[in-house]
Amino acid sequence: AQSVSQHNHHVILSEAASLELGCNYSYGGTVNLFWYVQYPGQHLQLLLKYFSGDPLVKGIKGFEAEFIKSKFSFNLRKPSVQWSDTAEYFCAVIPTGGSYIPTFGRGTSLIVHP
Amino acid sequence: DAMVIQNPRYQVTQFGKPVTLSCSQTLNHNVMYWYQQKSSQAPKLLFHYYDKDFNNEADTPDNFQSRRPNTSFCFLDIRSPGLGDAAMYLCATSRDRSSYNEQFFGPGTRLTVL
Numbered sequence: 200a201q202s203v204s205q206h207n208h209h210v211i212l213s214e215a216a217s218l219e220l221g222c223n224y225s226y227g228g229t230v231n232l233f234w235y236v237q238y239p240g241q242h243l244q245l246l247l248k249y250f251s252g253d254p255l256v257k258g259i260k261g262f263e264a265e266f267i268k269s270k271f272s273f274n275l276r277k278p279s280v281q282w283s284d285t286a287e288y289f290c291a292v293i294p295t296g297g298s299y300i301p302t303f304g305r306g307t308s309l310i311v312h313p
Numbered sequence: 314d315a316m317v318i319q320n321p322r323y324q325v326t327q328f329g330k331p332v333t334l335s336c337s338q339t340l341n342h343n344v345m346y347w348y349q350q351k352s353s354q355a356p357k358l359l360f361h362y363y364d365k366d367f368n369n370e371a372d373t374p375d376n377f378q379s380r381r382p383n384t385s386f387c388f389l390d391i392r393s394p395g396l397g398d399a400a401m402y403l404c405a406t407s408r409d410r411s412s413y414n415e416q417f418f419g420p421g422t423r424l425t426v427l
Contacts, residue, residue, distance in 0.1 A: 208353065231412045231413060235416075235418075240420075241420065242420045242421065243403070243416075244417075245416075250413060289356075294412065295412045299407070299409075299410045299412050299414065300361070301416065302355075303355040304355055306354075306355065
């Protein structure tokens with residue numbers, strides 16, 4: 200069974216700082232990759248996704264993620280965070296070989312100080 | 314707006330007293346999921362429906378049951394809640410059984426067991 204690791208459990212940044220959240224998965228085959236975000240008091244929602252093609256994908260609100268197949272990683276980045284980026288971020292993986300159930304990481308709590 | 318709705322948002326019950334959480338969707342999606350999420354942990358899939366086909370995760374306790382009377386509604390029944398069942402319960406949907414489908418989440422129901 201696949202697993203997803205998000206090593207940064209809590210991240211605290213000041214506004215305008217750069218952000219990189221790590222996501223690593225363990226699965227030998229092809230996967231589809233997702234980042235979800237949960238703002239305080241709101242529901243989980245999709246931030247971005249990667250299926251194939253250009254390994255650098257862009258999502259909403261200036262976020263991007265890079266898929267590095269050799270490292271089994273799909274790290275989330277933003278060049279300059281804002282206070283409104285304070286949220287919980289979840290990485291999720293779905294193997295493409297017939298499954299449709301995502302495996303989620305435990306999440307990273309990001310706090311951005313104004 | 315099409316969405317996933319969960320009621321109630323907060324539920325308090327007593328140890329051993331049955332409780333039902335509800336989820337409805339206006340997306341007309343075929344798949345509905347129930348997750349349990351505890352603090353600083355990944356959402357844990359309890360079970361899901363593809364249309365009327367029920368799929369239980371192997372490690373979901375018998376204490377948890379679910380019903381899907383129609384496409385729009387899905388219920389989570391906890392027959393005898395224990396203190397360890399206190400958690401956030403998330404309902405999610407996806408259009409179909411595909412690894413390319415994102416999930417759409419409701420706001421969650423926070424269950425407290427006294």
